[in-house]
Amino acid sequence: VHLLGPLLASGSLTSIEVSFIPPGPGDAVSITALGPQGFDFSGATVSGSNQSVTAASEASITVSCNLLQGQAIVPALIIKGVRLGGPGQARFQLTMLNGGLKEGEDLDVQSTFRVPGRVVVMNG
Numbered sequence: 001v002h003l004l005g006p007l008l009a010s011g012s013l014t015s016i017e018v019s020f021i022p023p024g025p026g027d028a029v030s031i032t033a034l035g036p037q038g039f040d041f042s043g044a045t046v047s048g049s050n051q052s053v054t055a056a057s058e059a060s061i062t063v064s065c066n067l068l069q070g071q072a073i074v075p076a077l078i079i080k081g082v083r084l085g086g087p088g089q090a091r092f093q094l095t096m097l098n099g100g101l102k103e104g105e106d107l108d109v110q111s112t113f114r115v116p117g118r119v120v121v122m123n124g
Contacts, residue, residue, distance in 0.1 A: 001031075001092050003113040004078070010087045010115050011038070018094075019076035024104045026067035026096040029077070032060040034093055034108070036115060038085030048075045067096055087117035 004015040018031060033039035041061035046053055048065070055062040063077055094107040 001090065001109055001113070003084075003090075003115075008084075008116055010084055010117050012084050013081055014084060015078055015080045016082050017076050017078055018092075019073055020094060020107065020109075021072050022067040022069055022096055023107075024067075024069050024096060024098075026098040026103045028054060028062055028064045028097040028100075029067065029073075030055075030060055030062045030095040030097060031077075031079070032093045032095070033085060034091040036086040036088035036090070038083070039090075040083035040085075041079070043083075044079050044081040047078045047080060051075075051077060062097070067098075084115050087115050089114050 002017040004017055007014045040058045041056045042058055044053065044056055044061055046063055051063055051065045053061060054064045061079060065073060065077065067073065090113055092109045094109060096103040
């Protein structure tokens with residue numbers, strides 16, 4: 001999971017890229033933010049062809065896509081409109097689905113990014 005875009009501070013709306021090699025076949029992946037608290041996927045969208053958001057909430061998003069065992073998702077999932085959580089190391093859980101049922105084990109992913117804090121200067 002990689003952080004994209006120019007808006008990187010805690011609470012910003014930005015994009016993330018999710019790429020992985022599925023351990024089994026499937027037709028969707030659920031991505032849940034485990035930390036830090038405050039991630040919000042409720043207004044998120046995806047940009048890849050043959051990919052669509054089927055469910056979204058504050059903590060998670062489910063994306064319909066073709067998952068082939070042992071093959072990286074092409075194109076990678078680009079999820080836009082994600083509100084970043086509080087500062088800290090980002091962690092996610094990926095759950096592969098097939099026909100709406102969980103397929104295989106969940107993957108806990110320590111992402112490659114830390115959510116930076118936000119500095120607000122008040123003129124007082």
